[in-house]
Amino acid sequence: MKVFVSWSGEPSHDVAKALKDWLPNVIQAVDVFLSSEDIAKGSVWFQELGAVLDASAFGILCLTRDNLSAPWILYEAGALGKRFEQSRVVPLLIGLKVPDLSGPLSHFNAALLDKEEIAKLVAAINAQLGAAQLTDKQLDKAFETWWPGLEKSLQQAAKKSAAGAPKFAYEVFLSTPMAAFATDDEYKEGRAQFKKVFDALKEDGLSVYWAAEKIETMLGFDTLDVSVLDDLKALQQSRRFVLLYPQKLATSALFEAGYALALKRFSHYFVRDRDDLPFLMRELAGSDGNVRIHTDQDWKDYDDLAEKIRKYRDKWFGL
Numbered sequence: 001m002k003v004f005v006s007w008s009g010e011p012s013h014d015v016a017k018a019l020k021d022w023l024p025n026v027i028q029a030v031d032v033f034l035s036s037e038d039i040a041k042g043s044v045w046f047q048e049l050g051a052v053l054d055a056s057a058f059g060i061l062c063l064t065r066d067n068l069s070a071p072w073i074l075y076e077a078g079a080l081g082k083r084f085e086q087s088r089v090v091p092l093l094i095g096l097k098v099p100d101l102s103g104p105l106s107h108f109n110a111a112l113l114d115k116e117e118i119a120k121l122v123a124a125i126n127a128q129l130g131a132a133q134l135t136d137k138q139l140d141k142a143f144e145t146w147w148p149g150l151e152k153s154l155q156q157a158a159k160k161s162a163a164g165a166p167k168f169a170y171e172v173f174l175s176t177p178m179a180a181f182a183t184d185d186e187y188k189e190g191r192a193q194f195k196k197v198f199d200a201l202k203e204d205g206l207s208v209y210w211a212a213e214k215i216e217t218m219l220g221f222d223t224l225d226v227s228v229l230d231d232l233k234a235l236q237q238s239r240r241f242v243l244l245y246p247q248k249l250a251t252s253a254l255f256e257a258g259y260a261l262a263l264k265r266f267s268h269y270f271v272r273d274r275d276d277l278p279f280l281m282r283e284l285a286g287s288d289g290n291v292r293i294h295t296d297q298d299w300k301d302y303d304d305l306a307e308k309i310r311k312y313r314d315k316w317f318g319l
Contacts (some may be wrong), residue, residue, distance in 0.1 A: 001129055002031045003296035004056040004302065006076040010066035011094055011161035015062045015113075016218065018153035025304055026142045029132045057128050059089040060121070061105070063096060064161045069264075073225055077105060088128065090121055098238075099316055102266055102290045113154050119143055171203055173238035174210040177251035187218045193302040197270075200306035201242070206313070209234040228252065235259055241267040248276040257281065261291070268316060269293045270305060282308050 003023065007016035020032040033052050059080035067073050083102070091101065091110040098110050111117040122143055126133045134142065176194045181187040191212055200209045211231055212221075232254075235241070241260035243253060260267050267290060269307045274282050274295050284291040299305040309316070 001029055001058070001125075001132070002033055002052070002056045002196060004033050004053060004059045004076075004080060005062065006059065006073055006080070007034070007062040008070040008073045009064055011157045012062040012064050012067055014157040014160065015092065015094055015154060016060075018150055018157070019060065019062075021121070022146060022153075023125070027126055027129070027134060027137070029129055030125060033124050036255045039182065050079075051220075056080070056083070056089065056204045058125050061089065061091040061108075062093075062094060063091050063101075063105070063110075064094045065096060065100070066161075066166040068100070070097075071168065074104070077108075081108070088124075089290060090124065092121070095158055099266065099314075113158055115147060115151065118147075118150070118154075131161065165245075168239040169237035169260060170209040170234065172199055172208045172237050173235045173256075173265070174201065174208055174244070175241065175256045175260075176210070176212060176244045177246075177249050177252045178212045178215070180249045180251045184218045188216070190246075191216065193246075195305040196302045197242075197244060197309060201313070203310065203313075206232045208255045209238055231256060232259060236263065241265045243269045244265065245269060245271045245276065254278065254281070260264065264290060267291045272296045 005016045005019055007013045009271065016034050020034045023030050023032050030140070033056065035049065053076075057078075061073060061077055061080075061136075077091075089108050091105055091108050093100070093110050095113075101108075101110060111121045123139065126139055133143050174194075175196065176190075178187065178191065178194075194210075194212065198210050198213065208218060211234075216292055237254060241257065243257050245251075245253065257267065257269065261284070267278065269281070269291065271277060271293065272295065274293055277293070282293070284293070299308055
């Protein structure tokens with residue numbers, strides 16, 4: 001059975017090459033295709049690649065932060081996804097977590113780069129072999145025998161990927177419309193509600209930037225130009241973006257949402273009504289894989305939202 005391995009970039013290629021050498025030792029009936037080694041020089045590239053895709057029964061996408069939007073990765077992922085069901089296409093995450101995936105890649109069941117996850121991946125490949133598949137006992141024995149060799153290669157690739165990955169000061173940038181309040185009492189009440197979400201995000205050590213964290217009254221704000229510059233710098237240093245938008249407002253939080261989009265930050269918009277958002281923002285969830293919009297059908301009030309964030313925090317924001 002042919003297994004197609006997709007890669008882009010050096011750490012990704014290192015993992016792909018390690019899998020090509022390793023998988024047939026564990027499951028002898030598997031033939032791993034790697035384009036850098038298996039397509040002859042001078043051959044008709046797309047014609048041969050298409051033939052290999054048609055002949056493959058399983059696909060592995062070796063993903064790093066640098067190649068998540070690489071055209072070649074997306075092309076091969078789309079080609080694999082079109083040919084067979086999602087359970088037979090597995091993104092292998094190198095220095096990534098599941099919440100880092102967006103768009104079409106987020107629809108596949110990803111595997112982390114550890115022993116337990118690789119064992120599940122191998123079992124999924126074995127399950128496609130039909131009569132030729134190994135028994136559970138045979139597979140476990142082969143996996144344990146050959147795992148140490150692959151583990152070293154995976155660790156080296158993960159270190160190489162981490163060395164080239166951008167460093168973020170914050171996991172989440174929390175954007176709230178603090179300047180939209182008319183009175184200090186309204187500000188304090190709104191801040192108390194938003195703080196429930198902030199506290200839920202902060203639990204268990206998740207690093208969160210929120211401009212209003214230490215500003216308990218309207219008088220506590222810096223001058224507008226200074227605070228905006230501070231916020232934009234923090235947003236550049238944040239991995240993900242969260243917008244709390246309780247009603248239709250003219251607020252700089254919308255500017256921050258646009259800036260996060262330009263930075264390609266994965267974003268969650270929590271709104272009462274999708275129609276409260278500006279028209280173009282309403283359509284983002286369908287056209288941009290980096291944006292998810294949560295309406296009042298998903299959350300009732302800020303206490304409920306805080307609980308939802310605690311429940312889905314790993315899935316949405318990672319740790």
